[in-house]
Amino acid sequence: MKKLFQSFYWKLSLVFLLLLIALGVAQVTITYNSSMQFVRQADQKLNLNLARNMAAEFEAELDDELDISSIKSSIHDMMVVNPRIEIYLLDSSGKIIAYFIEKDGEVKADSVNMEPVYRFLNDPQSDLILGQDPRNPSLNKPISVAELDLGNRKPGYVYIILGGEQYDSALSMLENSYFLRTSLKVFGIILLVTGTVGVILFGFLTRRLRGMANIIEKFDRGDLDQRVPVKSNDEIGRLAQSFNSMADTLQENVRELKKTDQLRRELIANVSHDLRSPLASIQGYLETILLKGNELSDEKREKYFDTILKNTVGLRKMVDELFELSKLDTQHVKPDMEPFSISDLVQDITLKFEPRAEKKNIQINPKCPSGLPLVKGDIAMVERVLSNLIENAIQYSEKGSIEIKLTANNSTVAIQVKDSGPGISEKDLPYIFDRFYRAEKSRSRSSGGTGLGLAIAKKILELHGQDIDVQNRDGNGAVFTFKLETVQISDKNVSKESK
Ligand code: ADP
DSSP, X not given: OHHHHHSHHHHHHHHHHHHHHHHHHHHHHHHHHHHHHHHHHHHHHHTTTHHHHHHXXXXXXXXXXXXXXXXXXXXXXXXXXXXXXEEEEEETTSBEEEEEOOTTOXXXXXXXXXXXXXXXXXXXXXXXXXXXXXXXXXXXXXXXXXXXXXXXXXXXXXXXXXXXXXXXXXXXXXXXXXXXXXXXXXXXXXXXXXXXXXXXXXXXXXHHHHHHHHHXXXXXXXOTTOOOOOOOSSHHXXXXXXXXXXXXXXXXXXXXXXXXXXXXHHHHHHHHHHHHHHHHXXXXXXXXXXXXXXXXXXXXXXXXXXXXXXXXHHHHHHHHHHXXXXXXXXXXXXXXXXXXXXXXXXXXXXXXXXXXXXXXXXXXXXXXXTTOOOEEEOHHHHHHHHHHHHHHHHHHOSSEEEEEEEXXXXXXXXXXXXXXXXXXXXXXXXXXXXXXXXXXXHHHSTTOOXXXXXHHHHHHHHHTTOOEEXXXXXXXXXXXXXXXXXOOHHHHHHHHHHO
């Protein structure tokens, strides 16, 4: 129950009902006031000449002196016929000289405000004119006024309040019973019908919100597969769409985080394993050298030191590559993009690796067509990618050749490194870019690398917005392909301007 009172539906319905009641009260009040205004105006119009007729009658009865008692009886007759009126005789300043009201009445004012009197005499046809009621000076009521000679040519006025107190209460009773009851009845019907329809409609409209809140609660409790059905394109539909896409992103991020966490665990396991083996070997050889001392032949000692050195170099390479990869991962590293000639870079790298390749009877053949456009990239990083690929090509081939082929496409230059080695087994192909992944064959080799070279190459190309692809050449070696964007005319302008 508490939940219902806290619900949006309840608040909406309550505000709607309160608004409905406020509107109803305003409507009843406005109807009542305008009806009152109409009745009063009609009353004044009907009795426009009442004061004048009365003044004519009084003047006929008055001689030189004002004789109140002589006119009292005729007034009494009039008031019997018309109990709604109260008659006052005023002098020229508005002072009440005599009054004729119902028996129990009490007159509280000595004089009346003359402004409405003059207004009535000047323009009796104008809109409703309200004059001060001497019995209740704070109230203004419809009046009828006429000039009167009070005898001896003393000017005065007949001042009639239309709708005296007795009549007012009778009228208000009538009004209460008629206007109010009718208005209240209409208002009651409107409140019942509109209120019921409104509350049902709100219930229907907020049903989608309630459904959405339930789904979001389930999502919040950990069921990340929950999605809100999108049934329309209105605000609620858009809200559902936004929630769904937010949930997709969140779910994807959680998946990524889990994957990264898994990778991190594997990385630690691999690093410890790959560090342990060379370290154990170094320790073993050093202990043997110390233990055997002079017993060891020079030839053996040299062999042991050679193995220790190889293991140390391997360890150093691994630590360097790990450091490089973690630096690339931090996202603080941004490639320093600049235009350069990929042909020149390939020629330089070929020269660098030729001595090593020749030792294994391998030929490096760069195929760089003339007129290739400049490419955009971080030269040092691209050199690292090419070096890693050529190093692998030399390392995993016994003899043969390595071809480095450049091909210009629309807005890119494709770079291919083909070797004539054993190639990569289908089983290993999907994993060779993973960190620390080494194919079975390479693992067993004593010369095996760290398993980080291709992961570094892939990461560098990712930072360049590019991918790297590998394919087997049916037992004739492997071919690695990646692309670099060429420099467009607009890029040249920008770099010239910035110089
Ligand atoms: P590694 O330091 O072991 O060379 P890489 O990340 O460079 O690590 O390569 C991962 C694995 O991919 C290698 O262990 C090897 O099994 C395989 N590989 C890479 N390049 C070649 C290639 N040209 N020919 C055959 N196998 C390759």
